Each structure stands twice: as structure tokens, then as C-alpha cells.
Amino acid sequence: MSLKLENIHKFFGHITALKNVNLEVNKGELLVILGTSGSGKSTLLRIISGLEKPDKGRVLINGRDVTYEPPYNRPTSMVFQDLALFPHLNVFENIAFGLKIRKYDRREVEIRVKEVAEMLRINDLLDRSVAKISGGQRQRVALARSLVLHPDILLLDEPLGALDMKLRMDMWVELKKLQRQVANTWVFVTHDQHEAMALADKIAVINTGEIQQLGTKDEVYDSPASLFVASFIGEMNFLEGRVTEVKGDVLKVETPVGEVEATMQRVKGRPETGARVTVGIRPEKIQITKTPNDCINTLSARVSEINFSGVLTTYELELPDGSRIKIQTTSRQMGYRQGDKVYISWSPEDVNVYVTQ
């Protein structure tokens, strides 16, 4: 186990920033901590780095308890949100900072800085001032400054925030490649679900100081552990309803627009008959047809909006009770027009059920 957090609590005055956080990350994994601003994700990262001490709980790195070790005694290194490049030092001196502090001899410093600069393709910039390079280049310098120390765990606090969308997407690919290359553990904090999806081996979704779900991308996307995760990551259609029957592997829910069936694996909690629940279905899991088919979960609807955005076509449909539902498909030519009456259906395996009480 590369990184283990046990029972972490953190309070700022009487505000609870983190509540009973437990996390485990294996060596070589890239964990993304995903949350909105104020969710406690940055505080969590700062606790791992040692810049902040938890009020309760333990931080273990490679099995060693480092909870009360200062940042400079931990095998971690942090890439800051504002990058925190030292403005009075040039690119080389910035990257070499940690090595010089550790009193490496001059040749060794030079070799290691060159090596990491090559890897990040900034070897032409070494004698430039950090004020005179582009945003993307600054990004790489900050990364190089941390990577040059070969940390066991690299911590990244929304380092791509200042880049524009196109550059960010390029950086995702590159970071992922880089992480495989250096093969150490990365913990990456972001509020952007697309970034999380693009980078993560594992995602930890955090909200109001609590970890909502820790799992692989697939787990988090296909089977969100809570309504919060379901609505935070990707899009989800929600229907309110009441459980009418629990039988073996099958759960039936009565909703205002008809009966919905779900398989028990996707049901969070243990709903009894009569319990209030929310049913969630991803837009791309819904089929749309002209005539009713014989699937279990079939509803009638009317097309109210069609939106083609390149790869995806999004349909917004109106259900008989006036509520709306979204459907996404990659095929463009389905021949529907606004106002058409259609039928929609989905498989019980794709239905997530959350008890709302």
C-alpha cells in the first residue's frame, strides 16, 4: 500500500472540513479526488503533503506513519494550484531547488534536471525566467520541479486550472503517459469530472468533507454509490417512485409515468416494499424506438428538443406527466423530429435505485 489514510478528521474552528476519511492507494496508481470547491479535497491533499495536520486519524506512506512529519520529511511532492514557481529563479533553478536543498553535488543536479526537462520537453527553456514562458510551459516546470526529486507520491492540486480547454485535453493525455512512465503514485485533485475521467485509475468523490465513493472509473460511472455521485458525474435521468415489490433479484418501482424494474445489484441500501426511492438511468443507456417493443421498462414520450453537438445527439423527451428525460446517442440519422411520439426503453441492469425515504 503506497498511501493509506485512516479516519482523517479536520476542523477549522467549528467547521468540519473532513469527516472520517479513509483512503487506500496502491503503488503506481493515479487517484483522482473529485469534488466541488469547498468539498475538502484540497485540505485532504494538504494533509497528505504535511502542509496541514489532521485533528484525528493517521496518514501512512509506504506503511510508515507520517501524520506528524513536516512536509520536508515526507516522500511526497506537491504541484500547487497556482504552481508556486519561484519568480526570482529561472527555470533551471526552479527545477533544481529541491536537489540543491538536499545538497546534491552540482553535476548530479545538472544531470537530473536535464533528464526531467527532456522528459517534459522543456530543455530549451532552462535559462529562461519563469515569468517569460507560456502557461503550458509553466505547468511543465512545476511538474519537473516535483518529479526531479523522484517522490513516491506526487500530489497535484488542480494544476491545470489556468489552461484553456484544448491545452488541458492535451495535458491529460500527456500526464497519463508521464505517470505510466515514472510509475509512482499520483493523487490528483480536481473539480472537473471530465478531467477525472480522463486521468484516473481510481476516483474518490468527496462532498462536504466525506468520501462519497472510492472506486474505479467504471464503478463510479456505472454504479454511483449515492445520489450525489450520480448527479455529479456524467448525466443522469431521475424518476421519483415507491417500491411495489421486492422479489429475488428484481425490484419493482411505481413511478408517475409507469412501472420500472431494476436488478438488485444496482440498488443502494435495502429498500422494503413501500419505500420511497429515486431511480436513475444514464441518457446513453436508453433506447428510442417508433413503436413499443416488448422490453420490461418501456414508456411512451414525445420529442421536444433535438440537439446535435458533433459526436453526440441529445434528445429531450417529454413524458406523459410533463417531466422531461434526456437521451444521448452517437447515431445521427434516426429520423425523429420535434413533436414525434416515440417509445423509450432500457434494461433493468442499467437502473440505479437510491432510497430517499
Add this chain to the structure above:
Amino acid sequence: MSKIKLMLAGFTATVITLLIYFPIAVVVVFSFNEGIYFLLPLKGFTTKWYEEVLSNMEFFESIVNSMIVAAMTTSGALLVGVPAAFSFVRLRRNTPFVGFVLLPFLVPWLVIGVISLVFFRTLGLQLSLLTVSLSHIIYSIPLVILIVAARVLSLNPNYEKASMDLGADRMRTFINVTLPLTYPAIAVAALITFIWSFDNFIITFFTIGTEQTFPIWLWGSLRHPTQVPVITAASSLIIIIGSVVVYLLESYRIRKGIGITLLE
């Protein structure tokens, strides 16, 4: 972390109290002391030194003279300096004008005093309160320009653009938009110049004639040991009045967000 904070807080408090306030407090305390020497223990409470000061014509005259000098200096420096402050901004740093008007800042006051004395004497001008003001203005010009220019620089240029877009010509934009927004800085510059000029001793010393400003009166009286209690009382009066004035000025400056005495 908090240990360091505590140590620094203690250090700051000690320095402010001992180095900055203690000497001033001593003067105020001893102005009520019956004895004429600064000896502990205190002899007893009296207000007789204040009575003596308040009947001292030289003291009053010197205060009035200081006010006259400060007023002349302030109005002169504003008149001459404020227009440049506005152009300072447009022409940026590279104009030779900027170096030309800011150079007096890099010259010791003593030298300003000496060159003024040499100049006035050579021209055969009678030294007076006017010559004091004329030499004070030399240093006040960069003072005024820096304070006002800092404010003009910090103004959002869009105000002016917006106003010109709305059809006002340049001059009207200046009078209706730029000037009112700069007004607080001009007021602060005026007050700082006034206080500085009132309190200046070194330049004044070289350029004054037979009249006395307050610092000159104090300087002269310091040579007479018997005058010490009177000086103490006079100083206390100035300390108290001055503190109120400086407090009002500085809180106004902070409220209006004008840079900390031209250093920002």
C-alpha cells in the same frame, strides 16, 4: 507555528512601545512634573509649565509662522505638481521629464538647504518665510506628483474611455471624471505636504531669516537649560495635536485606499 507568531507579536509590541512610544510618553508625562529636570522619581503634578507656554509669545508666533510656511508650500507644490502628476501617467516611465522632476527625492535635505541658501544669497534675496517655502517646494513637488500619480495610475482607464464614448471631449472628461476620482489623493498629498513642511527643520534651518518656525524655536530653546520645562510642555501640546491630525489624515487615507505614503 503559533509559537513563532507569538514571538513576533511580542517583538513588534516591544519595539513599538519602547522605541516609538516610550520617548514621546516620557515627554508628555514630564510636562506635568514639578521639577525642572528629567529625574525619577517625579516631583509632583503641576500645570504651571503649560501656563508658561500659553503666555509665551515666541511659541505662538513660531506656530503661526510654521502654519504660514506650510500653507505656502502646500499651495505652491499643488499648483506646480498636480498637472505633472496627470501627465506622468500618460507618458509612462520613459519620459526624461519624470527623472527630472523626481530627482530632488534622491538628494539629502541638507543639500537642498545648502543650495537654496547659496542661491538666495547669491541673488541677494532677503531670507524670510517665503524663501523657506520656496525651498520646501523643491522637495514637495516629487512628493505631490508621486502620491497623485499613483492614484491616477490605479484608476481604471475604462472610466475615461466610457466617458469619451458618451461624447464628452477630453477636457470635459478630465474635469467631470478624472479629477473627482483623483480628488482624495490630492487632498492626501496636500495634508502630507503640509505636515512635512510644518515639521521640517533641516531645510528651514538654512533658508530662514529672522523669523522662527516652531522647529527653529525649539532648536533655539534647547540651548537654554532653564527653558527645558517650557519646551516639554510645548512639545506635549504639539504631540497631542499632531497625533490627532496625523490620525485623521491616515485614517482618511486608508479609507480612500490611497497608497501608504507614496510607497505603494
Add this chain to the structure above:
Amino acid sequence: MLPSRKGLLTWLGRRRWINWIPSTTYLLLLFYIPIAMLMYYSFWRYLKLFRFEPALTLENYLRFFTSPIYTRVLLNTIFIVGVAMALLLIVGFPIAYFIARYVRSSADRIILLMLIPVEINYLIRIFAWRTILGENGILNSFLVAVGVIEKPLPIFFYNWFAIVIVTMHEWLPYVVIPLYISLRSIPRSLYEAAHDLGASRLQTFLKITLPLCKPGILTAIFIVFIPALGEFAIPALVGGKSGYMIGNMIENQLLAAGNWPLATAASVILLATSLIIVGIMVKILGMEALYR
């Protein structure tokens, strides 16, 4: 024909360089010409008390630099001001750091507290220190009262260190303010990054905080050094023999000894010294520090 009022305003509005005329003219007449005059007098020949004749001689400068007394006075002046400056930075830095790092929201109030007694009362403060450090002063009578010494000692007063103390009182806020402004602009994340990269508290201070404070240090030196070099009231009132500064010498030569050529030459030397010292500081600390 006179232009209309509106026409005149437009005409003025277009010609912004006109704004420079009052200030440049004033300084040309009352600052630059007198400086030229000062330099001119410094080449004159001294005859006797307040009598001197036009000449182009270097003898005043030669006399200054060959006299062991005058060069001593100049070096002494630089030494005293240098010590005061160093102590001001040493004392001012922790205060500025404290304000910038821990109590930024009340920074204005603390600085105000420091400025109130300092923005006015120049001579009063020198007088106040006389009353404390003097032979019949508070410090002595306090020490006698508690029995540390038997009778008042003249050691705290009339020496160069008294000048240092009074100069520090004079300028402390003006050192703290630029240091505070420099420190305030350093983002917290830079300290954290340095810690994270392995730097201890001391290393962070030496490698991050101090270099980034250069603009503040330079500004403080500009503000303090120049006027302090030309000080003569403080040394005259508390300096004594070991605290005789070039300002006293100039004042004495100009007003009492009536040797204008020597006094003006010494003034030129003082002016040059202050510009050279500032130049050296700019060289050491880097000019870019001023523009950041």
C-alpha cells in the same frame, strides 16, 4: 481673435506636455540652477571669513580628501548611517513579516500606530531621547534609583550610538512599510512549495523570502539612507564627539567658518556619496527590483 473658452480647453487637452511646464520650470530655476551654482562655488578660492574669489581650483576637494579629519568625518557618517540602516532592517523585518503573515487584516491599523508619533515632531523626538539618555536623564536616574550604578554616567549620550537609536526611531515605520508591501505580495504557496521541496524554515527564509524582499529593502534604503547621510540636528543634539557627521561639518563651514568653497565642495561630495551608495545598492540588489 481669441479662441472660445471651449476651444481653448480642447487645445489644452490635446497638449499634455504643457502640464510639465510648471514643475520643470520651477525645479530648473530653484533646484538645477542652484545645484550648478553649488558646484561652481566649490571651485572657488577661499580667502578669509566669508571672503572668496571666483576661480577654477580643485583645492577645496584636495583639502577635503587630504585632511584626515574630513575624510574621517565622511567615513564616520557612512558608518553611523550604515549601522542604523542595518539595525533598521533587522528590527523592521520581523515586524513587517509579522504584519504580512499573521495580522494582514489589521495591517493598516498597526502601521498607523507606528506612523502617528513619527510623521510629526522631528525635533521633539530628538529632545525626548536627550531626556532619556542624557546625564541627568531618565535612564541614569532609573539606574541610580535601583542601585545598578552609584551616580549618573555620561555613557548613553553624546556618542555615535545615540545617533543610531534616534535615527531608528525616526525611520522605523518607513522601513517597515516597504518591507511589508514586498512581503505581502509573496503568495503563501511559495513558502509552502519551498517546504514541500525540502527546505527548512531557515532555508525558506534565505532562499525565498529574503530574495523576494529585495524591492522592499531597496526602497527602504532609498528612503532612509539619503536623508540620514545629510543629518545634522541629531548629531548636534545627541552625537557628541564620536558622532560628528558631515552635516555638522557643512553647517559649520557654511554658517560659522564662512568657508563657502569648502562647504559647497563637501556638499557636492555628500551628494555624490549618497548617489554612489544608492547606485551600489541598486547594483547589488538589482535594478529590476525597483520595477516589479
